Amino acid sequence: MPAGFSPSELAYLLPEFVLTLGALLVLLADAFLSRDRRGAVIGLSLVVLAATGAALAWVGAPHQTIARGLLSMDAFGLFFKVLVLVAAALTLLMSGPYLAAEAMPAGAYSFLVLAATLGMFFMASGVELITIFIGLETMAVAFYILAGLLKPNPRSNEAAVKYFLLGAFSLGILLYGMSLLYGLTGSTNLGTIAAAVANPAAVGRPLLLVAVILVVAGLAFKIAAVPFHMWAPDVYEGAPTPITAFISVGSKAASFAMLLRIVVLGLPSMAEEWRTLFYVLSVLSMTAGNIAALTQTNLKRMLAYSSIAHAGYLLIGIVAATPRGISAMLIYLAVYTLMQLGAFGILVLMRRGDSAGDEIQDLNGLFQRQPAAAVAMLVFLLSLGGIPPTAGFMGKFWLFGAAVEAGYVWLAVVAVLNSVVSLYYYLRVVVAMWTREPEGLEPRMRPALALTLALALAGTLVLGLYPRPLFDLAETSAKSLGSAVWAPSR
Amino acid sequence: MATTTQYLVLSATLFMIGVAGVVSRRNIIVILMSIELMLNAVNINLMAFSLRWGNTTGQVFTLFVIAVAAAEAAVGLGIILALYRNRDTVNVDEMDVLKS
Numbered sequence: 001m002p003a004g005f006s007p008s009e010l011a012y013l014l015p016e017f018v019l020t021l022g023a024l025l026v027l028l029a030d031a032f033l034s035r036d037r038r039g040a041v042i043g044l045s046l047v048v049l050a051a052t053g054a055a056l057a058w059v060g061a062p063h064q065t066i067a068r069g070l071l072s073m074d075a076f077g078l079f080f081k082v083l084v085l086v087a088a089a090l091t092l093l094m095s096g097p098y099l100a101a102e103a104m105p106a107g108a109y110s111f112l113v114l115a116a117t118l119g120m121f122f123m124a125s126g127v128e129l130i131t132i133f134i135g136l137e138t139m140a141v142a143f144y145i146l147a148g149l150l151k152p153n154p155r156s157n158e159a160a161v162k163y164f165l166l167g168a169f170s171l172g173i174l175l176y177g178m179s180l181l182y183g184l185t186g187s188t189n190l191g192t193i194a195a196a197v198a199n200p201a202a203v204g205r206p207l208l209l210v211a212v213i214l215v216v217a218g219l220a221f222k223i224a225a226v227p228f229h230m231w232a233p234d235v236y237e238g239a240p241t242p243i244t245a246f247i248s249v250g251s252k253a254a255s256f257a258m259l260l261r262i263v264v265l266g267l268p269s270m271a272e273e274w275r276t277l278f279y280v281l282s283v284l285s286m287t288a289g290n291i292a293a294l295t296q297t298n299l300k301r302m303l304a305y306s307s308i309a310h311a312g313y314l315l316i317g318i319v320a321a322t323p324r325g326i327s328a329m330l331i332y333l334a335v336y337t338l339m340q341l342g343a344f345g346i347l348v349l350m351r352r353g354d355s356a357g358d359e360i361q362d363l364n365g366l367f368q369r370q371p372a373a374a375v376a377m378l379v380f381l382l383s384l385g386g387i388p389p390t391a392g393f394m395g396k397f398w399l400f401g402a403a404v405e406a407g408y409v410w411l412a413v414v415a416v417l418n419s420v421v422s423l424y425y426y427l428r429v430v431v432a433m434w435t436r437e438p439e440g441l442e443p444r445m446r447p448a449l450a451l452t453l454a455l456a457l458a459g460t461l462v463l464g465l466y467p468r469p470l471f472d473l474a475e476t477s478a479k480s481l482g483s484a485v486w487a488p489s490r
Numbered sequence: 491m492a493t494t495t496q497y498l499v500l501s502a503t504l505f506m507i508g509v510a511g512v513v514s515r516r517n518i519i520v521i522l523m524s525i526e527l528m529l530n531a532v533n534i535n536l537m538a539f540s541l542r543w544g545n546t547t548g549q550v551f552t553l554f555v556i557a558v559a560a561a562e563a564a565v566g567l568g569i570i571l572a573l574y575r576n577r578d579t580v581n582v583d584e585m586d587v588l589k590s
Contacts (some may be wrong), residue, residue: 130551137558141565148569154587157573164566169512172528179532183539188547234588
């Protein structure tokens with residue numbers, strides 16, 4: 001048994017090292033720069049993310065379990081790491097204009113975004129409960145602070161308090177479930193847990209069921225699935241807009257990675273039970289999320305309910321629990337990241353003067369004032385609604401197809417009906433942008449924001465028209481989840 | 491010496507008291523204390539199981555839970571302080587700036 005890390009194992013962790021040191025460097029640089037040099041701090045953070053990306057490319061996916069079975073360096077983890085890296089980069093890119101509009105300093109902000117990204121990295125590759133839990137908390141604590149970073153703003157205060165209280169509460173539930181899993185199997189390693197649970201005689205069945213329900217409930221909080229969603233609308237509305245965007249894509253993607261690892265790797269013999277649980281969560285999330293979104297007048301709240309509905313769509317993949325279902329989830333998460341970040345980019349654009357710019361009526365007449373932005377928003381909304389030729393359509397098509405293939409026809413029918421309902425509230429925004437008279441201050445497009453929107457738009461369209469490379473990537477990644485070498489070496 | 495079952499009953503009771511506190515109390519500080527009770531129930535579980543299995547994984551897990559709980563409390567109290575400065579209240583019923 002190796003007493004610690006071998007040098008080659010340390011090399012596999014290069015992206016994490018680069019990100020950690022880079023985040024500290026950003027914090028240090030901020031101390032020496034004046035408060036108005038936001039561009040420099042954010043630029044430095046983007047350089048750190050680029051360096052992390054280069055390190056990820058260098059390490060690749062060696063398909064090895066390192067650190068005595070704590071982390072699995074496989075294609076599945078790599079997929080999520082690249083995804084959250086892109087999400088973090090786009091978030092920081094759109095943060096510059098937003099921080100300037102709010103007169104917020106950029107140092108702590110950028111550092112916390114990088115810290116949250118680091119947490120997500122460990123959630124993506126952790127195959128052991130303690131590691132996953134530490135990754136989750138690194139991310140969550142950073143997000144609690146980020147949500148409340150607009151200190152003079154009562155809406156931000158309230159969002160942070162609600163996020164913190166419900167996040168900590170859900171953590172308690174998740175940990176209690178994890179402690180029971182450890183108690184039943186004697187290990188926190190997902191591979192060992194799977195082996196122990198597979199032997200029904202050795203493990204107390206009723207207690208195991210309690211453990212699975214608690215773990216699933218704790219995870220459902222993190223992905224904002226109904227009935228564990230009540231924090232999402234308030235937090236999304238009150239948090240700084242780029243942070244809302246990052247919470248809705250980064251936190252969701254990393255939580256799904258963690259969820260997939262725990263149930264697919266750790267509890268394969270309880271598949272019947274967690275399939276039923278996720279089936280119920282999926283139907284409830286889709287339906288309740290879309291119906292609640294219909295009546296919203298605040299765009300951030302509407303996108304919050306829409307993201308709850310999207311959590312419902314995503315859960316379809318895990319109900320199917322086939323390699324195709326999992327790969328469809330990965331595809332949809334990638335697509336969702338781009339279109340959701342794009343839509344929030346438009347919200348950053350609408351933040352002007354004293355107006356928060358997050359009501360739907362704030363977008364009135366956007367087409368007359370900023371035609372390009374209005375067209376971009378149209379594409380993001382159509383993609384969220386699942387209309388071809390956007391990426392959202394390809395994602396939904398593949399996801400619902402996976403459900404049908406696995407025999408869950410009714411689930412696919414409910415999902416399609418829900419997509420139709422969702423079009424109503426997405427199109428309401430489009431109507432406001434095209435037919436209403438503009439009011440309030442003229443929104444000002446800044447270069448960084450224009451670049452963010454252009455990248456998100458290009459991604460949404462390219463993945464819609466030419467999805468093949470993403471499909472292949474997702475397929476390889478989904479396969480590596482099942483075949484990952486996760487046996488402990490102790 | 492107490493048996494594992496006795497420890498589990500203790501921890502389950504503590505956990506339920508914590509959950510009841512979170513859902514019934516209105517003062518944010520008391521809710522925070524109730525969450526700490528839940529986390530300590532987890533710790534008792536982990537220590538009892540660690541004893542039963544004769545390995546140290548549960549003890550390591552407990553140390554991490556304690557550390558994370560401390561970090562959460564520090565951040566949480568900071569957030570609550572920021573809210574209190576603006577609103578002069580720490581009552582969850584009065585948190586209604588965001589529509590629900």
